[in-house]
Amino acid sequence: MNLEAIDSYLSRARGRHLDSFAELLSVPSVSADPTHKQDIDACAEWLHAHLSGIGLENVTLLRSGGNPVVYADWLHAGEDQPTVLVYGHYDVQPPEPLDLWQSPPFEPSFRDGRVYARGASDNKGSFYVYLKTFEAFMETAGAMPVNVKFLIEGEEELRADHLASLVTEEGERLKADFAVVTDAGFFTADIPGISTGLRGMAAINFTLHAARDDLHSGGFGGTVPNALHAMVTLLNGLHSPEDGRVLVEGFYDSVRPLPDEVRKAWEELPFDEEEFRDSLGLTQLFGEDGYSPVERLWVRPTLELCGVWGGYQGDGVKTVIPCESHAKISCRLVPDQSPEEVLALVRRHLEKNIPPGCRLSVDFELPGCYPVVTSDKHPALDCALDALREVYGVEPVVFRAGGSVPVVEILQRILGLDSVLLGFSCPDENFHAPNEFFRLDNFDRGTRTAAHFLLGLRDRDDVKRIAGRPRSS
Amino acid sequence: MNLEAIDSYLSRARGRHLDSFAELLSVPSVSADPTHKQDIDACAEWLHAHLSGIGLENVTLLRSGGNPVVYADWLHAGEDQPTVLVYGHYDVQPPEPLDLWQSPPFEPSFRDGRVYARGASDNKGSFYVYLKTFEAFMETAGAMPVNVKFLIEGEEELRADHLASLVTEEGERLKADFAVVTDAGFFTADIPGISTGLRGMAAINFTLHAARDDLHSGGFGGTVPNALHAMVTLLNGLHSPEDGRVLVEGFYDSVRPLPDEVRKAWEELPFDEEEFRDSLGLTQLFGEDGYSPVERLWVRPTLELCGVWGGYQGDGVKTVIPCESHAKISCRLVPDQSPEEVLALVRRHLEKNIPPGCRLSVDFELPGCYPVVTSDKHPALDCALDALREVYGVEPVVFRAGGSVPVVEILQRILGLDSVLLGFSCPDENFHAPNEFFRLDNFDRGTRTAAHFLLGLRDRDDVKRIAGRPRSS
Numbered sequence: 001m002n003l004e005a006i007d008s009y010l011s012r013a014r015g016r017h018l019d020s021f022a023e024l025l026s027v028p029s030v031s032a033d034p035t036h037k038q039d040i041d042a043c044a045e046w047l048h049a050h051l052s053g054i055g056l057e058n059v060t061l062l063r064s065g066g067n068p069v070v071y072a073d074w075l076h077a078g079e080d081q082p083t084v085l086v087y088g089h090y091d092v093q094p095p096e097p098l099d100l101w102q103s104p105p106f107e108p109s110f111r112d113g114r115v116y117a118r119g120a121s122d123n124k125g126s127f128y129v130y131l132k133t134f135e136a137f138m139e140t141a142g143a144m145p146v147n148v149k150f151l152i153e154g155e156e157e158l159r160a161d162h163l164a165s166l167v168t169e170e171g172e173r174l175k176a177d178f179a180v181v182t183d184a185g186f187f188t189a190d191i192p193g194i195s196t197g198l199r200g201m202a203a204i205n206f207t208l209h210a211a212r213d214d215l216h217s218g219g220f221g222g223t224v225p226n227a228l229h230a231m232v233t234l235l236n237g238l239h240s241p242e243d244g245r246v247l248v249e250g251f252y253d254s255v256r257p258l259p260d261e262v263r264k265a266w267e268e269l270p271f272d273e274e275e276f277r278d279s280l281g282l283t284q285l286f287g288e289d290g291y292s293p294v295e296r297l298w299v300r301p302t303l304e305l306c307g308v309w310g311g312y313q314g315d316g317v318k319t320v321i322p323c324e325s326h327a328k329i330s331c332r333l334v335p336d337q338s339p340e341e342v343l344a345l346v347r348r349h350l351e352k353n354i355p356p357g358c359r360l361s362v363d364f365e366l367p368g369c370y371p372v373v374t375s376d377k378h379p380a381l382d383c384a385l386d387a388l389r390e391v392y393g394v395e396p397v398v399f400r401a402g403g404s405v406p407v408v409e410i411l412q413r414i415l416g417l418d419s420v421l422l423g424f425s426c427p428d429e430n431f432h433a434p435n436e437f438f439r440l441d442n443f444d445r446g447t448r449t450a451a452h453f454l455l456g457l458r459d460r461d462d463v464k465r466i467a468g469r470p471r472s473s
Numbered sequence: 474m475n476l477e478a479i480d481s482y483l484s485r486a487r488g489r490h491l492d493s494f495a496e497l498l499s500v501p502s503v504s505a506d507p508t509h510k511q512d513i514d515a516c517a518e519w520l521h522a523h524l525s526g527i528g529l530e531n532v533t534l535l536r537s538g539g540n541p542v543v544y545a546d547w548l549h550a551g552e553d554q555p556t557v558l559v560y561g562h563y564d565v566q567p568p569e570p571l572d573l574w575q576s577p578p579f580e581p582s583f584r585d586g587r588v589y590a591r592g593a594s595d596n597k598g599s600f601y602v603y604l605k606t607f608e609a610f611m612e613t614a615g616a617m618p619v620n621v622k623f624l625i626e627g628e629e630e631l632r633a634d635h636l637a638s639l640v641t642e643e644g645e646r647l648k649a650d651f652a653v654v655t656d657a658g659f660f661t662a663d664i665p666g667i668s669t670g671l672r673g674m675a676a677i678n679f680t681l682h683a684a685r686d687d688l689h690s691g692g693f694g695g696t697v698p699n700a701l702h703a704m705v706t707l708l709n710g711l712h713s714p715e716d717g718r719v720l721v722e723g724f725y726d727s728v729r730p731l732p733d734e735v736r737k738a739w740e741e742l743p744f745d746e747e748e749f750r751d752s753l754g755l756t757q758l759f760g761e762d763g764y765s766p767v768e769r770l771w772v773r774p775t776l777e778l779c780g781v782w783g784g785y786q787g788d789g790v791k792t793v794i795p796c797e798s799h800a801k802i803s804c805r806l807v808p809d810q811s812p813e814e815v816l817a818l819v820r821r822h823l824e825k826n827i828p829p830g831c832r833l834s835v836d837f838e839l840p841g842c843y844p845v846v847t848s849d850k851h852p853a854l855d856c857a858l859d860a861l862r863e864v865y866g867v868e869p870v871v872f873r874a875g876g877s878v879p880v881v882e883i884l885q886r887i888l889g890l891d892s893v894l895l896g897f898s899c900p901d902e903n904f905h906a907p908n909e910f911f912r913l914d915n916f917d918r919g920t921r922t923a924a925h926f927l928l929g930l931r932d933r934d935d936v937k938r939i940a941g942r943p944r945s946s
Binding site: 033093096097215216223225226236283287293304309310311316318322326328359364404427431435 | 505506507566567569570674678684688692693694702705706709712749756759769773779780785788789791795799801803830837841874875876877900905906
């Protein structure tokens with residue numbers, strides 16, 4: 001079992017590996033859109049076949065009320081060796097707006113050392129890295145350095161409750177010493193790193209109703225409520241114009257204060273505010289006063305408008321007073337907020353502030369997932385950082401992430417499993433946006449890093465759980 | 474020439490007349506949508522054939538850079554008789570949102586004594602009344618009591634500048650003593666009346682731009698401007714939350730104060746605020762403090778949000794920070810505001826208040842039309858009121874209207890022509906909204922009223938212009 005042989009195998013097989021990666025990216029496995037149900041199933045089937053083909057065993061499609069979850073394992077490294085649960089998700093975000101894509105979202109386009117496709121960076125690229133690393137060990141050594149279990153789910157972009165049920169039901173099958181969560185990425189495109197904290201998420205969709213029908217702005221304008229005007233008033237009241245704070249009563253009550261030493265440590269991080277701003281095509285950043293951008297991103301909760309609409313959207317002019325308007329809000333949560341608590345607060349705020357003459361209906365609520373912080377002392381984290389340092393030749397950083405990966409909190413809460421978030425995405429790769437891409441360099445170096453990491457875990461007794469309890473508890 | 478014969482003819486021909494009305498309503502002559510260009514032409518051709526068929530002469534399709542304008546006349550009443558220019562428009566508003574229609578907008582549905590179709594009330598119904606009245610005179614007496622010219626245009630819902638050019642170019646052809654503008658209606662469904670004032674209109678569409686692309690609310694939320702949040706802030710600043718006034722600087726500067734005696738007279742109008750409110754399915758009315766609903770509707774300018782959108786509008790949740798948001802605003806204007814002046818003020822307000830980190834682009838501006846007040850002393854107005862009183866058996870009211878009919882101001886300004894706004898729509902007939910309808914009772918009584926009105930104009934020297942100047946000047 002040696003890394004040179006693995007490197008050589010991966011170099012030789014690269015073309016074939018990218019072809020099959022393109023196949024995986026071609027499946028429009030959009031979990032949020034019911035019309036893609038067949039594509040979800042097709043993607044799970046594709047993975048079932050692929051995992052079987054590369055030598056994984058017990059390949060199974062598990063279900064717990066939702067989209068199939070792909071499970072597979074290889075447990076022949078010996079009982080003394082650690083067992084690693086590798087997590088990924090094959091579902092992707094909706095690709096809309098389609099007209100902003102330079103190449104179609106489900107026709108992978110290889111250009112400029114990148115592959116452009118919906119799901120390339122979030123998360124098909126990173127879990128595929130681990131599949132090819134597994135294949136490389138098996139093809140060069142006929143074995144893995146540690147026992148591995150793969151769990152690749154299909155509702156990460158949709159909801160976390162089905163995964164939580166499945167993890168509860170399948171606790172025995174998923175038993176491991178710790179998890180490697182591949183739905184993660186680097187600090188910047190140039191600086192590899194591993195995050196040890198994630199924000200939670202909660203979302204609410206609602207409608208304001210005014211008159212029975214849309215009304216003519218001439219015949220009625222000046223006398224009746226306008227559902228769009230009312231929506232603007234209601235939404236505007238969600239943030240303070242002075243300091244950008246969320247004005248929902250109680251919103252910050254459960255937010256854990258940041259220790260001074262952590263704040264100080266973060267000031268030393270190689271975060272270049274100007275470069276960050278320019279990379280997004282912005283003239284200035286924006287957010288809550290009194291916190292640095294990384295604090296606002298990692299340890300401050302947010303309330304964002306993800307969609308608002310009402311009235312006429314066609315060409316030209318339609319002089320209408322809309323009778324309905326719609327909004328989609330999502331919140332990012334930080335310890336110790338809970339999604340249920342935040343949804344209740346937001347709903348109460350909305351209901352208390354319904355503009356005159358309007359009626360509010362809540363169309364959908366998603367208590368998405370809890371915020372989580374993982375141990376920054378876990379020995380497997382050190383192994384992962386060693387691997388990054390070795391392959392990338394720079395000092396990786398330990399940071400937090402602003403996004404949400406529900407599985408980390410679910411594994412911690414239900415199975416007592418620690419997670420190491422070693423994925424190979426970069427924050428500029430347009431996930432959840434048009435023109436999502438994945439760097440092929442990170443496919444190449446990712447597989448070498450994963451191989452280094454897994455090999456480094458061999459014989460490491462300190463990563464093993466003691467008597468079924470997580471190391472960190 | 475007698476009204477009994479006309480009544481009898483119209484009763485006998487009713488089925489045939491409604492069949493041909495349904496044909497007219499079936500043509501989706503939507504002027505705002507370029508994909509309906511052929512339907513616009515088809516509607517003009519249908520009218521050309523129809524007008525020729527009922528005995529009108531010199532039937533011509535005029536153009537002045539825009540959709541065809543249908544002209545026709547019958548000038549054999551004698552030089553001593555008044556010449557009346559009858560105005561209507563065959564273009565209709567876009568029918569969207571289609572899913573709120575109970576029957577398809579271009580498949581006329583006759584039910585409950587009404588015909589449901591886009592354009593039924595605005596304005597195909599009312600000008601069709603005059604066509605059938607003309608036909609009835611010709612079929613029963615072989616002549617009209619006065620000279621008539623018809624002008625039926627195809628861009629009323631779109632823009633007024635083509636009509637203004639055409640009226641300038643065709644001044645000789647359009648020469649008349651006064652105009653009857655059929656794009657008008659009653660005070661309420663129960664109370665016939667004639668309006669002597671109309672508001673003007675101006676519209677502006679714009680976009681706010683923030684980051685280069687849509688961004689992930691996890692990876693970026695808390696640090697970057699959200700184009701929807703920015704739009705909400707910008708739009709919210711357009712009205713005072715305290716008193717509902719428009720906060721655009723200078724917006725009210727040109728507004729002509731309402732004389733006390735007019736305000737007092739309007740207090741006597743049979744306007745039932747509760748009934749008005751309930752008819753719209755509202756729990757309360759809404760508007761500028763310090764003015765009655767009819768004042769807000771007739772002599773106060775407004776600024777309405779007619780369309781706002783940005784971000785994700787599909788099912789479920791997409792945790793995106795939108796990089797673009799869009800708004801369509803329309804203003805109703807009152808004397809002595811001008812559309813150009815108001816657009817400049819609104820644009821300046823928007824540009825001065827662009828939220829941090831955003832860029833604004835104005836996508837479209839429509840200096841729609843000027844507000845106008847017509848003479849309430851014109852003898853033809855008395856003739857029209859007499860006809861309403863006679864046919865409907867109740868006292869008609871003279872009021873103002875909140876909507877805009879550009880032709881009234883254009884004929885006044887360019888040709889010095891007074892207008893009498895005798896149309897047969899009712900304010901509850903959902904024009905510009907789903908389920909537009911026209912009452913068949915007002916088709917029947919409308920034709921009798923128009924006949925009474927036109928016959929009453931015969932030999933009335935006092936409605937004639939003196940030496941080419943309008944009576945009212």
